[in-house]
Amino acid sequence: MILYIAEKPSLARAVVEVLPKPHKKCDGYIEAANGDVVSWCIGHLLEQAEPDVYDASYKKWKVEDLPILPRKWKLVPKPKTKRQLSILKRLIKKADQLVHTGDPDREGQVLIDEVINYCGVPTRKKNSVKRCLISDLNPASVKKSLASLQDNKNFIPLSVSALARSRADWLYGLNMTRMCTLQGRSSGFDGVLSVGRVQTPLLGLVVKRDKEVEDFSPRPYYEVFATLDGEKGAIFKAKWKPSEACEPYQDEDGRVLSKKLAENVVSRISGKNGLVLNVTKTRKSQNPPLPYNLSSLQIDAAKCYGMNAKRVLDVCQKLYETHKLITYPRSDCRYLPEEHFNEVGEVVSAMSKAGVISAEEIDASDYSIKGKAWNDKKITAHHAIIPTAKGADASRLSKDEINIYRLVSRQYLCQFYPPFSYADKKVDIEIASGLFLAKEREIIDLGWKKLLGTDRKDQDNSKESSGKKLPDLTEGDVLFCREASCVEKLTTPPKYFTDATLLAAMTGVAKFVKDPEIKKVLRETDGLGTEATRAGIIELLFKRGFLIRRGKVIKSTSVGRQLINSLPSSMTVPDMTAQWESHLESITKREMTYDAFMGPMIATLHNLIKQVEQSSFAAD
Numbered sequence: 001m002i003l004y005i006a007e008k009p010s011l012a013r014a015v016v017e018v019l020p021k022p023h024k025k026c027d028g029y030i031e032a033a034n035g036d037v038v039s040w041c042i043g044h045l046l047e048q049a050e051p052d053v054y055d056a057s058y059k060k061w062k063v064e065d066l067p068i069l070p071r072k073w074k075l076v077p078k079p080k081t082k083r084q085l086s087i088l089k090r091l092i093k094k095a096d097q098l099v100h101t102g103d104p105d106r107e108g109q110v111l112i113d114e115v116i117n118y119c120g121v122p123t124r125k126k127n128s129v130k131r132c133l134i135s136d137l138n139p140a141s142v143k144k145s146l147a148s149l150q151d152n153k154n155f156i157p158l159s160v161s162a163l164a165r166s167r168a169d170w171l172y173g174l175n176m177t178r179m180c181t182l183q184g185r186s187s188g189f190d191g192v193l194s195v196g197r198v199q200t201p202l203l204g205l206v207v208k209r210d211k212e213v214e215d216f217s218p219r220p221y222y223e224v225f226a227t228l229d230g231e232k233g234a235i236f237k238a239k240w241k242p243s244e245a246c247e248p249y250q251d252e253d254g255r256v257l258s259k260k261l262a263e264n265v266v267s268r269i270s271g272k273n274g275l276v277l278n279v280t281k282t283r284k285s286q287n288p289p290l291p292y293n294l295s296s297l298q299i300d301a302a303k304c305y306g307m308n309a310k311r312v313l314d315v316c317q318k319l320y321e322t323h324k325l326i327t328y329p330r331s332d333c334r335y336l337p338e339e340h341f342n343e344v345g346e347v348v349s350a351m352s353k354a355g356v357i358s359a360e361e362i363d364a365s366d367y368s369i370k371g372k373a374w375n376d377k378k379i380t381a382h383h384a385i386i387p388t389a390k391g392a393d394a395s396r397l398s399k400d401e402i403n404i405y406r407l408v409s410r411q412y413l414c415q416f417y418p419p420f421s422y423a424d425k426k427v428d429i430e431i432a433s434g435l436f437l438a439k440e441r442e443i444i445d446l447g448w449k450k451l452l453g454t455d456r457k458d459q460d461n462s463k464e465s466s467g468k469k470l471p472d473l474t475e476g477d478v479l480f481c482r483e484a485s486c487v488e489k490l491t492t493p494p495k496y497f498t499d500a501t502l503l504a505a506m507t508g509v510a511k512f513v514k515d516p517e518i519k520k521v522l523r524e525t526d527g528l529g530t531e532a533t534r535a536g537i538i539e540l541l542f543k544r545g546f547l548i549r550r551g552k553v554i555k556s557t558s559v560g561r562q563l564i565n566s567l568p569s570s571m572t573v574p575d576m577t578a579q580w581e582s583h584l585e586s587i588t589k590r591e592m593t594y595d596a597f598m599g600p601m602i603a604t605l606h607n608l609i610k611q612v613e614q615s616s617f618a619a620d
Contacts, residue, residue: 001035001036001037001094001095001096001097002036002037002095002096002097002098002099003036003037003038003039003091003092003094003095003097003098003099004016004036004037004038004039004099004101004132005039005040005041005088005092005098005099005100005101005102005112005115005116006038006039006040006041006101006102007040007041007043007101007102007103007108007111007112008040008041008042008043009040009042010137010320010321010328011040011101011103011134011137012030012038012039012040012101013030014134014137014139014142015038015101015132015134015142015146016030016032016038017139017142018139018142018143018146019032019033019034019036019038020032020033020034020036021033027087028040028083028084028087028088029087029091037091037095039087039088039091040084041081041084041088041102041111041112041115042081042084043081043111044078044107044111044114045077045078045081045084045085045088045111045115046075046076046077046078046085046111046114046115046118047075047076047078048073048074048075048076048166048167048170049070049073049074049075049076051068051174053074053076054068054070054074061178061181061182062182063179063182066175066178066179066609067171067175067602067605067606067609068171068174068175068178069171069602073167075114075118085115085118088115088119089119092115092116092119092121093119097128097130098116098121098125098128098129098130099129099130099131099132099149100112100113100116100129100130100131100132100152100155101132101134103134103381103382104133104134104135104380104381105158105380105381106158106161106162106165106584106588107162108381109155109158109159109162110158110159110162110163110166113152113159114163116129127153129151129152129153130149130150130151130152131149131150131151131152131154131155132145132146132149133145133150135337135379135380135381135382135383137327137328138337138339138340138343140339141337141339157587157588157589157590158588160587160594161584161585161587161588163594164584164587164594164597164598165580165584167598168197168580168597168598168601169196169197171601171602171605172195172196172197172601172605173194173195173196173197175605175609176195176571176605176608176609176612177192177193177194177195177196179609179612180193180194180195180563180566180567180612181193181194183566183612189559191544191545191559192544193544193559193563194540194544195563195567195571196537197576197577197580198528198529198533198537198577199537199540199541200564200567200571200572201509201528201571201572201573201574201576201577202502202505202506202528202529202537202538202541203541203546203547203556203560203563203564203572204564204571204572204573205497205502205505205509205512206497206502206547206554206555206556206560207556207560207561207564207565207572209494209496209497210496210555210556210561212493212494213493213494213495213496216493216494218490218491218492218493219251219257219490219491220257220259220488220489220490220491221251221255221256221257221488221489221490221491222255222256222257222258222259222261222262222486222487222488222489223239223240223256223262223486223487223489224239224240224262224265224266224269224484224485224486224487225237225238225239225240225484225485225487226238226239226240226269226274226429226431226436226481226483226484227481227482227483227484227485228274228429228438228479228480228481228482229479229480229482230471230473230477230478230479230480231477231478234469234470234471235482236438236469236470236471237438238274238427238429238436238437238438239436239437239438240265240434240435240436241435241436241437242254242256243434243435246261249261251491255491259486259488262486263486265434265484265486266484266485266486267484268432268434269431269432269434269481269484270481270483270484271481271482272431272432272480272481273431273478273479273480273481274429274430274431274436274478274479274480274481275429275430275431275476275477275478275479276427276428276429276473276474276475276476276477276478276479277428277429277430277435277475278426278427278428278475279425279426279427279428279473279474279475280425280426281423281424281425281426282423282424282425283421283422283423283444284421284422284423284424285419285420285421285422285447286419286420286421286447287371287372287419288371288373288414288415288417288419288447288448289411289414289448290334290335290372290373290384291334291335291336291373291384291385291386291408291411291412291415292334292384292385292386292407292408292411293331293332293333293334293384293385293531294312294313294316294329294330294331294332294385294531294532295332295503295506295507295531295534296334296507297312297316297329297385297404297407297408297411298312298313298499298503298534298535299500299503299504299507300407300500301403301404301407302498302499302500302503303500304403304407305400305403306499306552307400307403307404307499308499308535308538308539309499309503309534309535309538309539310535310536310538310539311400312404312535313329313330313535315398315400315401315404316329316385316404317329318401319397319401319404319405319408323390323392323396323397323401324388324390325350325354325387325388325390325392325405326385326386326387326388326404326405326408327382327383327384327385327386327387327388328382328385329385330382330531330532331380331381331382331383331384331385331531332380332381332382332530332531333378333379333380333381333382333383333384334373334378334384335373335374335375335378335379335383335384336373336374336375336379336383336384336386337374337376337379337383338374338375338376340374340383340386341370341374343389344367344416345367346389347386347387347388347389347412348362348365348367348413349389349391350387350388350389350390350391350392351387351391351409351412351413352391353391353392353393354387354391354392354393354394354405354409355393355394356394356402356405356406356409357406357409357410357413361410361413361450361451362413364417364450365413365416365417366416366417366418367416369415369416369417369418371415373415385408386408386411386412387405387408387409387412410451410452413451414448414451417447417448417450417451418445418447418448419445419447419448420445420446420447420448420449421443421444421445421447422441422442422443422444423441423442423444424439424440424441425439425440425441425442425470426438426439426440427439427470427473429479431481438470439470440469440470496553496554496555497553497554497555498552498553498554499538499552499554502538502554503534503538505528506527506528506529506534507527507528508527509522509527509528509574510522510523510527512573512574513573513574513575513578515575518574518575518578518579521578521579521581521582522574522577522578522581527574528574528577541560545557545559545560546559546560546563547560566612567612568608568611568612570608571608580601583596583597584597
């Protein structure tokens with residue numbers, strides 16, 4: 001008997017669907033007509049043991065016990081899934097051949113490997129385990145994957161990398177949380193001061209932003225505008241572009257801080273002639289945005305509907321598991337398998353039945369367009385989030401479910417609209433030896449932007465039509481400056497984080513880092529956290545009392561700020577996460593050993609515990 005062990009029930013159903021029928025549904029597994037069996041995990045069935053499992057004295061938190069370093073690591077069954085683990089243990093013992101069918105990523109590899117190891121599979125049987133890599137649940141792809149099994153032992157480095165990450169997170173999070181909490185208690189704070197490789201740098205970002213806003217002092221700056229007309233009659237405005245000689249009077253963003261300088265330019269150009277130096281008109285286009293991964297969907301849902309990350313994930317799970325209207329939602333990928341293009345008609349038909357997209361928008365689509373979204377080389381463990389071919393009456397859905405399904409459907413439909421095309425026109429004008437610029441944007445074809453309804457307007461960041469029509473000018477035309485003005489403006493502070501911008505900061509955390517090597521690593525990885533963990537990490541910071549909402553704004557509390565201020569700076573920035581990810585990737589590529597990663601990590605942990613300062617923690 002072959003036993004296929006899937007990472008989750010949905011993957012198991014996809015596997016059994018291509019096995020000989022009829023199928024026999026049993027408790028915790030499905031048996032095919034040929035006697036082969038498909039069973040499943042429910043995510044991780046095992047978890048790292050608590051410290052008191054190693055030593056009962058660790059139940060009481062004491063500074064002198066830190067750091068706690070297990071000599072022999074132990075995994076224990078998760079209470080909620082013990083039954084499924086027992087079923088798998090019995091099936092594994094009976095099976096002649098095991099096929100590891102976890103997701104083709106680090107976590108997918110280790111969570112089934114750890115079950116096989118926990119069940120005490122003999123060495124010979126363990127060495128014969130096969131690996132099935134499935135990234136797409138449609139039957140043709142699943143059949144192809146089952147026909148090209150590999151040896152599971154080839155993926156040992158991937159499993160070791162995940163194991164190293166899990167143990168390092170346990171060591172770091174548990175020891176530093178205990179240390180900070182004990183320090184807090186000694187100064188009168190009765191609460192848990194949790195610390196983590198991801199949550200703490202994220203809190204650090206918010207604390208830093210809050211301080212920047214609070215410390216901000218607005219500064220005036222000045223812009224000069226010339227009102228021009230010429231022989232062709234049209235009156236328009238052009239903006240002064242300061243020369244290099246003006247740099248001593250500008251800030252780092254090129255804004256002129258000297259009112260006297262700006263007023264001097266006004267007096268020089270008023271009533272003077274200007275000469276057109278150059279006229280350029282450039283036609284440009286913008287392709288449709290790629291289908292969603294979870295983070296990009298959470299960001300758009302926050303912008304459009306004010307939904308927090310956890311709410312979006314919960315709604316997505318219901319649309320996926322209960323209604324079966326969208327594909328797997330915890331995806332970090334924004335591309336689709338090329339085979340999926342053959343299913344476009346069925347998917348669009350299902351969207352039409354749901355009634356959340358208008359018939360006009362669907363009819364205006366061109367299904368012969370095959371854009372860059374369909375790319376097998378870009379597929380990771382899962383493909384992008386798109387509607388399924390299962391139609392549903394929207395009356396069965398809640399308001400939030402309708403909103404999320406509409407976003408996913410429109411993003412998918414965008415792929416079958418032409419690019420947004422426009423023309424940028426720029427006129428360079430010289431007046432009294434100064435350079436002035438006039439710009440115009442003309443929309444040629446809205447293309448996919450026709451799909452942006454009123455709920456999507458706030459997320460469209462591209463410049464639309466300027467609304468200012470420039471006259472038909474040519475190089476050498478003479479203009480007259482009939483009026484000049486100096487406009488005083490004030491610099492504005494950075495904005496407090498919101499659900500949307502905090503998620504964007506997690507996915508684009510590289511921009512908050514100065515070191516070019518660390519920037520590179522963060523750009524190549526998922527940033528802070530993963531698609532599946534970001535919502536939970538943000539919610540944990542609220543639960544711990546480190547963050548608070550004020551309307552749409554997210555701020556740090558006094559406890560959150562004091563925690564960050566009491567920690568070594570290396571713990572409050574994303575750099576360590578990047579360094580870990582770089583080393584874990586090296587383990588995957590067989591370029592680094594488990595011990596070479598864990599040794600320095602443990603040494604760093606000893607130093608960090610010594611550096612934690614005692615601070616006074618008081619709730620807001």
